[in-house]
Amino acid sequence: MGAETDNRRIISYKRFNPNFHHLKLALGNDDIRFIFMYGGSSSAKSFSAAQAFLLECKGYNTMVFRKTGATIVDSIYKTFQEAAKSLHIESFFKPLENLIRCFNGSYIRFKGLDDPEKIKGLESYQYVFCEEISEFDESDLKQIRKRPWSQGTEDRSSI
Numbered sequence: 001m002g003a004e005t006d007n008r009r010i011i012s013y014k015r016f017n018p019n020f021h022h023l024k025l026a027l028g029n030d031d032i033r034f035i036f037m038y039g040g041s042s043s044a045k046s047f048s049a050a051q052a053f054l055l056e057c058k059g060y061n062t063m064v065f066r067k068t069g070a071t072i073v074d075s076i077y078k079t080f081q082e083a084a085k086s087l088h089i090e091s092f093f094k095p096l097e098n099l100i101r102c103f104n105g106s107y108i109r110f111k112g113l114d115d116p117e118k119i120k121g122l123e124s125y126q127y128v129f130c131e132e133i134s135e136f137d138e139s140d141l142k143q144i145r146k147r148p149w150s151q152g153t154e155d156r157s158s159i
Helices: 018-027 045-055 076-086 138-146
Strands: 062-066 093-096 099-102 107-112 127-131
Touching: 018 045, 045 076, 045 127, 062 076, 076 093, 076 099, 076 107, 127 138
Parallel strands: 062 107, 062 127
Antiparallel strands: 093 099, 099 107
């Protein structure tokens, strides 16, 4: 096997639920700036988002916000790790404290928004994912919208 194919895996579409397929299409559409996912508590919204962002880790960085930072490790961070395992791609990622680094240098950072002023430095992120959006205040979302994003990401998405 050549060096170019060593980092490639074929993943069956059966490993994804319908949320993933809709989200992946929306992430690929440069005309869509905001994506809202809704559904019941067991509809796999966060899991589908985790799968999509892990697969989108090809030169793109993602910031994942949760309203309370103390709950990140046992919630969305764990979901991202489980999503990587479900796709059998965990060997391509290195979990660190509040960060998952991809083999190609891209990364997914996790932060709590206990204070909206913590929303600083989105310049290196192409995607922003707000987990459990109903927990955020309007001021949190305004801060996210007004922060500068990475160069060339004016068409990137916030979920």
